[in-house]
Amino acid sequence: MRVCLTFSTVSMAACLVCAGAAMTAPVFAAPPITITSQASTDGPIRYTVKVTSKQFGNAQETRAIRSGQSDDYTWKMTPPGSAIQVxxxxxxxxxxxxxxxxAMMRQIQLRLAPVVAADGTANVQLSFQAQAPAPRGIKGANGAKQTDKALKCPASITASQVVRFTMPTNGRSKTLTLNDGTQISLTARR
Known part of the structure; x- marks a missing residue:
């Protein structure tokens, strides 16, 4: 059995023109993507956070964070004396x-969100929240009763503040004093 293909001159010429155009057509590629999170100014930086507060306690921790990321710190501590049953x-x-x-304890929650500029300066947003039993101790809650005794609920003190600031990433520390008197000291190192 013999297969015979016949092409017209016009269809053959059209195929050759299309093939030639495809071979010589310029290729339009997308520009390269720059990944900024791996640039030297955006690499992981070690942040040491030290909190000093008469009301909420003292805490310190060091972690590595990349530019543009955030990190949450939570510390729970026993209040002076002991934890208060609730x-x-x-x-x-x-x-x-x-x-x-x-039992109610003192708690500090802190969120650190740095963005490092090309010159190595970190623009930081720090969110601070804390709570602790009030120094006065336990108080009754609106006459509520529990097993024929007045229900005891601790009075609490809270603080919440958001601060934006710049700091170097060369190891020098930056100290902030919040509205409630809490001091936060930050150090950033590559």
Whole structure:
């Protein structure tokens, strides 16, 4: 059996023109993508955060963060004396800083979000939240009763503040004093 293909001169010429155009057509590629998170100014930087507060306690930790990322720190500490037991019926029970036994503790939460500029300066947003039992101790909560005794709920003190600032990444420290008197000292090193 013999297969015979016949092409017209016009169709053959059209195929050759299309093939030639495809071979000589310029290729338009997208420009290269620059990955800034791997640039030297954006590499991981070690931030040491030190918190000093009469009301909420003292804490310190060092972590590595890349530019444009954020990191959350949470510290829980026993208040002076001891942790204060809290009844589950207390208002706001779910939002209190509690230990495994349901006793109220001091808690500091801090979010650090640095963005490093080309010159190595870090533009930082720091969010600070803290709570602790009030120094006065335990108070009754609006006459609520629990097993024929007045329900005892701790009075608490809280603080919340957002601060934006710049700092060097060469190891020099930056100290901030918040509205409640808490001092936060930050050091950034490559």
């Amino acid at each position: 009844a589950e019926d207390c208002p706001g029970y779910a939002s209190l800083a509690l230990d495994a036994n349901g």
